[in-house]
Amino acid sequence: MANSKYEYVKAFERENHLLPDCYILVRVDGKGFHKFSQEYGFEKPNDLGALMVMNQTATRLVEAFPDILMAYGDLDEYSFLLRKECALYERREMKLITLFGSMMSTHYIMEWNKQFPEKPIRQSKLPIFDARAVVYPLLKHVRDYFSWRQVDCHINNLYNTVFWALVSKGNMTPKDAENRLIGTLASDKNEILYSQFQINYNNEPEIFKKGTVLIREYQDHTSTDHHQQQQLSKTQLEKEKKKRNKAKIVMYHIDLIKDEFWDSRPFLC
Ligand code: ATP
Numbered sequence: 371m372a373n374s375k376y377e378y379v380k381a382f383e384r385e386n387h388l389l390p391d392c393y394i395l396v397r398v399d400g401k402g403f404h405k406f407s408q409e410y411g412f413e414k415p416n417d418l419g420a421l422m423v424m425n426q427t428a429t430r431l432v433e434a435f436p437d438i439l440m441a442y443g444d445l446d447e448y449s450f451l452l453r454k455e456c457a458l459y460e461r462r463e464m465k466l467i468t469l470f471g472s473m474m475s476t477h478y479i480m481e482w483n484k485q486f487p488e489k490p491i492r493q494s495k496l497p498i499f500d501a502r503a504v505v506y507p508l509l510k511h512v513r514d515y516f517s518w519r520q521v522d523c524h525i526n527n528l529y530n531t532v533f534w535a536l537v538s539k540g541n542m543t544p545k546d547a548e549n550r551l552i553g554t555l556a557s558d559k560n561e562i563l564y565s566q567f568q569i570n571y572n573n574e575p576e577i578f579k580k581g582t583v584l585i586r587e588y589q590d591h592t593s594t595d596h597h598q599q600q601q602l603s604k605t606q607l608e609k610e611k612k613k614r615n616k617a618k619i620v621m622y623h624i625d626l627i628k629d630e631f632w633d634s635r636p637f638l639c
């Protein structure tokens with residue numbers, strides 16, 4: 371850009387560089403998707419096609435950024451885990467979150483129109499996403515983060531499953547269903563589903579109960595810590611980058627809380 375007497379205004383800008391040597395978690399969430407899901411006639415409590423749109427959208431982001439180790443999402447949200455050594459946009463927070471948010475919105479429209487050609491996105495009701503970034507120094511934090519999101523998915527899904535059973539099968543008004551569920555525990559909700567609607571919650575689809583995890587999976591992984599990373603030669607780093615680019619992105623609907631998930635995937639650490 372050409373210099374000018376006006377350029378001093380640039381000096382007012384402030385940048386937050388996310389802490390080095392920490393995992394970065396970017397979470398995106400759809401704005402007003404309760405309303406959005408009504409406008410586009412989502413099936414309740416879970417519209418599988420809309421979940422596929424989110425999963426495909428998130429896959430496009432994982433493909434775009436090889437620094438993403440894994441992603442997890444349900445309903446209108448997704449969390450992306452970036453490796454500790456990520457140097458994307460010099461770890462500038464504003465760059466990262468604005469790009470993640472806008473990539474979610476634009477890819478969502480593309481994926482939606484593939485999934486639902488008969489009901490394209492209307493300009494009067496666009497899918498837009500907020501985004502935030504959080505840094506976590508330890509793997510323990512990362513594990514607890516994903517456990518937190520998966521427990522949240524479970525709690526919401528159990529609630530929504532009973533709520534919609536009461537409304538659509540039990541002929542209750544939404545208000546009455548809401549009141550019926552005040553103060554109920556998980557066991558009460560399971561009991562209502564079973565005794566009133568012969569629904570065994572355990573038999574509900576895994577994608578609804580557990581959400582979706584996308585993993586960049588490596589076959590021949592050799593683990594290097596941050597210190598070792600810094601010692602790697604340029605050609606070694608290039609080789610690592612190529613491996614990341616070539617790794618397959620795999621989709622699961624599984625438990626992220628138990629040790630098994632993490633123990634069997636050292637490349638996530
Ligand atoms: P960054 O990701 O850092 O923003 P950038 O390539 O987008 O990198 P900018 O400083 O934002 O760089 O500059 C945008 C550039 O896009 C312009 O310099 C110009 O080359 C190009 N550009 C954008 N709009 C037009 C347009 N309407 N006609 C011609 N060139 C354009």
Ligand code: ATP
Binds near residue numbers: 412415420
């Ligand atoms: P905010 O802007 O604060 O995020 P919101 O309306 O998006 O508001 P959330 O807490 O993010 O609220 O909840 C998202 C809502 O979107 C869910 O409660 C649900 O009603 C709806 N929703 C999203 N995806 C689906 C889906 N695949 N099937 C059915 N409903 C969905």
Ligand code: MG
């Ligand atoms: Mg510009």
Ligand code: MG
Binds near residue numbers: 399
């Ligand atoms: Mg919200």
Ligand code: MG
Binds near residue numbers: 401
């Ligand atoms: Mg939302």
Ligand code: MG
Binds near residue numbers: 399400446447
């Ligand atoms: Mg949400």
Ligand code: MG
């Ligand atoms: Mg630009």
